[in-house]
Amino acid sequence: MHISVHRKIRIGFFVAFTILVAATICSYLIEQNLVANALHLNHTIQVSRKLEVITKQLKDAEAAIRGFDLTKDSTFLQPSMDERIKKINNEYKQLRTITRDNPSQQKNLDTLKVLLDIKYRQFKADHLKAPGQSAKISVNAGETYMTLIDRKVNDMVHIEEKITAEKSRLFHFFSSLWVPFIFIVSILAIFIGVYSYIVLTKEFRLQLYIEARMRNYQRELQENINLLHKYNQDLEQFAYVASHDLQEPLRKISTFSDRLIMKYGDNLPEDAQQLVNRMVAAVARMRILIQDLLVFSRSGRMTPDSMEQVDLGALLQEVLSDFEVSVEEKGIDITYTEMPTIEGSKSALQQLFQNLISNAIKFADPNRPLQVRISAETLTGQQTGIVKEELKDELFCRITVEDNGIGFEQAYAERIFLIFQRLHGVSEYQGTGIGLAICKKIISAHHGYISAYGYQGKGAVFVVMLPFKQTKDE
Template identity: 65%
Template sequence: MHFPVHKKIRVGFFIAFTVIVAASLFSYLVAKNLLDNAGRLNHAIEVSKRLEVISRQLKEAESAIRGYNLTSDSSFLNPSMQERSRRIENEYMQLRSLTADNPRQQRHLDTLRQLLLIKYRQLMMGGETATQDKQQSSVREGERSMDRIDHKVQQMVHIEETLVQEKSELFHFFSVLWVPVILISSLVAIMIGVYSYIILTREFRLQLHIENKMRSYQHDLQQNISLLNKTNQELEQFAYVASHDLQEPLRKISTFSDRLQMKYKEQLPPDAVQLLDRMVSAVSRMRVLINDLLIFSRAGRITPESFKPVDMNILLQEVLSDLEVTLEEKNVQITYDQLPLIEGSDTSFHQLFQNLLANAIKFAYPGRRLTIHIHHQILTGAELELKNEVLAQTAFCRIYIEDNGIGFDQAYAERIFQIFQRLHGISEYSGTGIGLAICKKITDSHNGYIHAYGYPDKGATFVVVLPLTQNRKNEEAGAG
């Protein structure tokens, strides 16, 4: 399965970003664990320090009492036992606050407080004058009380050391993984970065190659377009000149045949007269064909400078005026609605409508009055389902020319717009097969379209689609 380059790069950057985020998250956990471990270590040191201070001050107080009992020197009682007890109590309260988040230590502190209260009383009693037996008894009780306090202190210190050990093991676990994870994630990110750089470089070079090819193709296309335009001009000029050159021998043939008929028609046998009539008819058809070819060659000679807003209502009146005699002879009924202004060549539009109406008149259904109805719609290119973005926003006029003539089979809808294409024999309907080809050439030169819909024995509908305004963008889009 082939993935486009931009998708590969997008997936690569997503993986690299995910790896970097995962590495950053893991680094955060390591750093947080390190800070927690350092905090726990400081906390344990502080708790141990407070416990050591309490133990030391108790031992100092006990030593002072012993010295007093042995020497009766009151200086050993300075500071007093009350002051010493107050200092120990301050240390205890700080230790209580320090271990407030540890219920287990709080329970040990509750027990330690009971032991301290007992010790305070012993210190107070030890500072008083007593007999030797009483002093010895007090010393033994003090030693037992001090042993219990030391044991409790050791328990609390052991708890702090255990917590520090647990934190240290967790930190060691993270620290062991941290270096490989960071190394692997860095290598993955570097590999993805190098891969992306290689892909982007390759894509950039490919883009440059494509642009160079496009410039080359564009240059060749411009040359071909210029050559094609030149060839078209030469062909149009050839058709124009050839048609004019053909007119002269036709005139001579027509002149000689007329003289022959005038001077020798009575002397010629019937079959010769028939041949002469057929020759005159052929010359007439040839003259019509040459004139239509001239018109067809001129139909493509439309320049943007000749475009101007054309009032289609006035133009239609002019066309009907030109066809007035034929319309009366054929008893044709024409109805039409108000048409808009359309930018283009008025001469070409005149020829377009005249050919379409003449075509409808020529193919009228025998024995039925011919009716022609002309109406229109204003639509956008998007409504006409044009794919080009420029044309999709352009306003178009869709003109319908409907008749109730003989119609045609829809299978021939495209063929009738080709030059010299006829659906009926010359003996049935006159004509050269060029009229509708001229209509298509005119609509194409105006960036428009023409279609036909036939209904045998019922009629035909010709649809002409023309942009309301002509501009360079329309021409380029139509050419594309």
């Protein structure tokens, strides 16, 4: 299964982003563990130091009393026991504050407080006794409680060291994961970088190849367009020359036919006169056909210089003025709504209206007066539902030409726009079958659309869609 380059880039970005997030989370956890370990180590040091200070001050106080008891020197009692006890209590309070988040240490401190109070009472009792009185008993009692205090202090230090060891093990665990994780992340980063380089290099070369092929296609297309223009010009020139060359024998046939009728008309048998009349009619139809072919060959030829702002209302009035005689003689009712101004070729649009109206008059129902309704409305490309996606915001003029003539079967809606395609015989309705083909060609040259809707015996509707502004062909 082929994966597009955009999908590859999205997958690569997602993998890189996932690795980055994972590395960030891991780094954060290790950093938090390191900070917590450092804080607890500092906490352990503070607790140990406070306990060491309390133990030292107790031993100093006890040594001072023993020194005074042995030497009778009052300087050993400086500072006083109350001051020494006050300092020990200050250290104890700080120690209680430091270990407030540890219930087991708080419980040990409660026991230590009891032992300290007993030790305080011993200090004060030994301080008030006379020198040498019950010295041995006092020393034994002091050593007993001092031993208990040392044990409690050791218990507290042991708890702190145990917690510190657990923190250290966790830190070492994360540290042991960090090195291989960084190695794996680095390998993945290198792999993604190399893979991205290979993919982008491949796509870049493919893009260069496509651009080169596109330039070749554009050059070939331009050459074909130029060749097509040349062929079209040659074809138009051929059609023009051929039509003029055909006109000469037609004129001779017409002239000889007229002379034949004028000079020998009365002497010709009736069937011979009919043959001559049919020949004259055929010549007339041939002349009209050649003229229509000339018009068809020139109808789609548009140049930027021929494009201008065309007032369709004024243009329609000019076209209707050409049909005044037919309208009055046949009692035709032609109405139209307000028409906009659009960009286009005035002569081509004039021919478009002439052919559509002429088509409606030609196929009028003989059993009822002909009515022709011409209307226009402005739509966006999206509202039309038939234009390309890039033109959905452009403005279009929808022109509707509706009549109540003989109509046609909807199955022939596409066929009627083909050249020389007729739905009726020449004997029924005159014409060469080129008029609607010319309309189609004019609409296509204006980047528009035309469609027909027929209702047999009821009439026909022709819908023309023209852009308000012509796009320049490159």
